[in-house]
Amino acid sequence: xxxxxxxxxxxxxxVRERVAGEVAGFIADGGHQPVLATVLVGDDxxxxxxxxxxxxxxxxxxxxxxxxxxxxxxxERDLITLVRALGDDDGIxxxxxxxxxxxxxxxxxxxxxxxxxxxxxxxxxxxxxLLAGGRPGLVPCTPAGVIELLDHAGTPLEGAEAVxxxxxxxxxxxxxxxxxxxxxxxxxxxxxxxxxxGVCRRADVLVAAVGVPELLGxxxxxxxxxxxxxxxxxTDDGLKGDVDFEAAVEVAGAITPxxxxxxxxxxxxxxxxxxxxxxxxSASRAAGQARDHAV
Ligand code: GUN
Numbered sequence: 001x002x003x004x005x006x007x008x009x010x011x012x013x014x015v016r017e018r019v020a021g022e023v024a025g026f027i028a029d030g031g032h033q034p035v036l037a038t039v040l041v042g043d044d045x046x047x048x049x050x051x052x053x054x055x056x057x058x059x060x061x062x063x064x065x066x067x068x069x070x071x072x073x074x075x076e077r078d079l080i081t082l083v084r085a086l087g088d089d090d091g092i093x094x095x096x097x098x099x100x101x102x103x104x105x106x107x108x109x110x111x112x113x114x115x116x117x118x119x120x121x122x123x124x125x126x127x128x129x130l131l132a133g134g135r136p137g138l139v140p141c142t143p144a145g146v147i148e149l150l151d152h153a154g155t156p157l158e159g160a161e162a163v164x165x166x167x168x169x170x171x172x173x174x175x176x177x178x179x180x181x182x183x184x185x186x187x188x189x190x191x192x193x194x195x196x197x198g199v200c201r202r203a204d205v206l207v208a209a210v211g212v213p214e215l216l217g218x219x220x221x222x223x224x225x226x227x228x229x230x231x232x233x234x235t236d237d238g239l240k241g242d243v244d245f246e247a248a249v250e251v252a253g254a255i256t257p258x259x260x261x262x263x264x265x266x267x268x269x270x271x272x273x274x275x276x277x278x279x280x281x282s283a284s285r286a287a288g289q290a291r292d293h294a295v
Contacts, residue, residue, distance in 0.1 A: 145265025
């Protein structure tokens with residue numbers, strides 16, 4: 001039997017419409033228009049496409065945007081100066097520095113310069129720590145999109161066996177915390193895991209986020225499991241996920257395709273995070289004013 005295909009494009013457009021409605025509501029209630037600042041260094045063609053799509057999504061959601069495009073030879077110090085200035089700018093709610101930067105720039109140094117209240121990628125140590133501690137903060141967009149897809153597919157998470165293959169800061173690690181927060185039993189598998197197929201076959205929820213084309217096949221999937229493929233690998237045969245879709249679709253209960261699965265969710269969750277940051281900044285400003293009046 002063939003699995004239910006989880007349509008990321010459809011879910012993404014539902015989330016974006018929901019966010020657009022909430023942005024309009026926030027403004028109607030006296031809030032300011034949320035504004036996202038994007039920063040792109042260099043001329044990587046894929047990064048240019050990603051950022052252009054993010055800016056288009058902002059416009060459709062009623063979110064303002066300010067785009068900074070810097071030449072490839074920009075120094076790390078100049079980039080950090082810009083990121084700090086955006087962090088101090090009261091007119092900016094979210095900061096997104098498109099990764100990866102050119103080789104001479106240390107991405108960790110740039111991320112460390114992002115104001116955590118505006119860290120809509122959820123990559124700063126502050127937001128990573130809040131997530132690991134099960135406290136509210138800004139959550140990285142791709143893992144947040146994975147949870148949204150699981151909910152859309154109706155996959156129960158409470159008490160479920162979840163196996164995540166991959167332990168990156170952008171996806172695997174935050175997903176461990178998000179799934180734990182939903183009371184799943186979480187296993188993090190990686191390149192040193194013994195008997196990867198055996199571990200994966202335990203999973204009611206299998207998430208592949210390793211960046212190895214078609215690493216997981218039918219042998220890795222428990223019959224009826226929900227399989228979420230985060231991989232986007234450019235190969236000579238076109239775009240491939242980390243899962244051999246044709247094989248896994250025959251065993252899984254539900255599965256995301258590549259492309260058209262997790263990919264479209266990232267931008268939708270970025271819009272949601274920008275609104276969350278705007279709301280939180282507005283609330284903390286109001287609390288500050290109330291404190292000032294009380295003095
Ligand atoms: N490059 C690829 N994915 C991402 C992402 O989610 N955020 C940023 N900032 N850069 C990326």
